[in-house]
Amino acid sequence: MAKPTVILIGADKGGVGKTTIARTLLDYFGARHVPTRAFDTEWPRGTLKRFNPDVTEIVDVASVSDQMKIFDTVSSVDAKVTVIDVRAGLLSSTLQALRNIGFIELGKTGQITLAMFHILGPSIASLEEIEETAHFVGDANYFLVKNHINETSFFEWNPATCKSYFKRIKGAEEITIPKLNEMTCEQVEVAGVPYVSFVANKNAKGETANYSFVLRGYVRHWLGRVWQEFDRVKLLDLVSPKPEKKIHQIAG
Amino acid sequence: MSIRNSIAIVASPRPRVGKTLLARVLTDFHLYEGRSVAAFDLNAAGEGTLAQFLPEHVTRSSIDDLEGQMALFDRLIAEDGAIKIIDVGRASFEPFFTLASQFGFAEEARRQEIVPVLLYLMTPDRTSVEAYRNLCGRLPEAVLAPVHNEVFGVAQHGNKYAPIGSGTVIIRFPLLASNVRKYVERPPFSFANSESAAVLDADDYIELQHWLRRIYREFRELDQRILLTDLNSDAARTVTKR
Numbered sequence: 378m379a380k381p382t383v384i385l386i387g388a389d390k391g392g393v394g395k396t397t398i399a400r401t402l403l404d405y406f407g408a409r410h411v412p413t414r415a416f417d418t419e420w421p422r423g424t425l426k427r428f429n430p431d432v433t434e435i436v437d438v439a440s441v442s443d444q445m446k447i448f449d450t451v452s453s454v455d456a457k458v459t460v461i462d463v464r465a466g467l468l469s470s471t472l473q474a475l476r477n478i479g480f481i482e483l484g485k486t487g488q489i490t491l492a493m494f495h496i497l498g499p500s501i502a503s504l505e506e507i508e509e510t511a512h513f514v515g516d517a518n519y520f521l522v523k524n525h526i527n528e529t530s531f532f533e534w535n536p537a538t539c540k541s542y543f544k545r546i547k548g549a550e551e552i553t554i555p556k557l558n559e560m561t562c563e564q565v566e567v568a569g570v571p572y573v574s575f576v577a578n579k580n581a582k583g584e585t586a587n588y589s590f591v592l593r594g595y596v597r598h599w600l601g602r603v604w605q606e607f608d609r610v611k612l613l614d615l616v617s618p619k620p621e622k623k624i625h626q627i628a629g
Numbered sequence: 630m631s632i633r634n635s636i637a638i639v640a641s642p643r644p645r646v647g648k649t650l651l652a653r654v655l656t657d658f659h660l661y662e663g664r665s666v667a668a669f670d671l672n673a674a675g676e677g678t679l680a681q682f683l684p685e686h687v688t689r690s691s692i693d694d695l696e697g698q699m700a701l702f703d704r705l706i707a708e709d710g711a712i713k714i715i716d717v718g719r720a721s722f723e724p725f726f727t728l729a730s731q732f733g734f735a736e737e738a739r740r741q742e743i744v745p746v747l748l749y750l751m752t753p754d755r756t757s758v759e760a761y762r763n764l765c766g767r768l769p770e771a772v773l774a775p776v777h778n779e780v781f782g783v784a785q786h787g788n789k790y791a792p793i794g795s796g797t798v799i800i801r802f803p804l805l806a807s808n809v810r811k812y813v814e815r816p817p818f819s820f821a822n823s824e825s826a827a828v829l830d831a832d833d834y835i836e837l838q839h840w841l842r843r844i845y846r847e848f849r850e851l852d853q854r855i856l857l858t859d860l861n862s863d864a865a866r867t868v869t870k871r
Contacts, residue, residue: 560695590706591699594732 391465672718735770
């Protein structure tokens with residue numbers, strides 16, 4: 378039996394697009410028929426839950442009972458991948474809690490595959506977060522995600538400074554998420570459906586919707602580029618699924 | 630599927646090759662046949678644009694911003710029973726096909742049982758040949774119809790525009806005599822409207838009708854080819870299923 382994969386998505390800074398990345402990951406694995414579940418730690422009201430209600434549960438990651446709900450079930454559920462959207466400001470404390478309960482150790486000993494998606498904002502504070510979180514996760518698969526979705530002028534860091542921070546995590550992969558235009562973002566928000574449903578012109582009930590073809594086209598193109606990034610870093614190799622054909626018909 | 634439920638894209642990366650004249654005749658062909666037509670002019674404002682010739686049936690469009698893109702593409706895909714015709718000006722050529730490719734325009738049209746037809750005005754230059762080959766790859770779901778405008782002489786293209794796929798068909802765009810051309814190039818002018826032709830003398834009128842019959846026959850043959858290709862595809866799918 379393949380070992381389970383846990384993907385943590387976080388940043389101590391808010392508004393950098395953590396939930397966006399979580400949604401693209403759920404769509405990515407869904408399109409490849411990899412059973413996936415998600416936990417939204419924006420307790421008591423989660424954003425991820427609104428878009429992907431079928432696979433998402435809202436939890437209070439600070440509570441022991443909810444920690445049990447997430448981590449004690451990693452190996453026992455059908456879902457091969459567990460995606461955890463960590464609420465802003467809780468990344469360091471969540472990682473601390475995971476270390477305390479020995480969960481990070483499970484990743485180090487190879488009993489689970491642990492991956493960290495660290496979503497970076499445009500400020501230098503984001504780079505400093507890398508240093509804070511790096512020592513928690515150690516050998517975990519670490520992805521530094523430059524998310525351009527909410528900013529027009531993004532990452533105007535000094536490249537040398539940026540590189541010096543990135544180098545502090547051995548083997549960290551860099552992922553760049555392209556910008557999706559504001560009107561399209563807004564309409565997907567209003568629709569309240571996964572990106573793949575929006576592209577397929579389906580509402581939350583699975584019925585044919587009336588979304589703009591152009592906006593669907595923009596999401597299709599954008600999602601395709603995001604998935605190309607996931608393919609580039611061989612994300613699927615982490616969970617070793619069976620190969621599926623015709624996946625790129627969903628997002629071009 | 631049929632040309633009666635189609636989106637015709639009239640294009641070329643070269644200027645002054647007959648795009649607008651072809652778009653006009655195609656619009657008027659459908660009107661003559663009693664069909665509902667919505668045409669879109671992607672040319673910059675100027676003399677002799679599609680919108681000037683057929684103002685009642687043509688919407689001037691721009692894809693420079695999101696609003697313009699939505700106004701055009703969403704309308705093209707809308708299920709309103711109208712045949713859509715787009716005159717893609719030279720300046721809009723690359724942006725239009727880039728967006729169409731990114732949006733999955735041809736696939737979406739097919740899903741809605743609309744035939745996307747690319748009427749590509751052939752010229753022998755390298756730019757045009759390369760752009761055509763590039764479009765073949767970018768719009769695999771479209772019916773490719775390279776158009777040979779006889780104003781440029783005959784058989785000058787060799788194998789540069791080799792048919793690609795079973796749906797490809799070359800359309801011959803006959804030369805219009807200069808004595809008639811001088812009348813039809815004064816906007817507004819509709820080939821389908823008898824009032825427009827009233828200014829022509831008897832000989833010129835006959836000449837024009839003869840020319841129209843030839844090009845209309847080309848459009849009908851294109852329609853037959855689309856139907857046949859579709860039937861062949863259906864038959865092939867049935868055999869595969871068995």
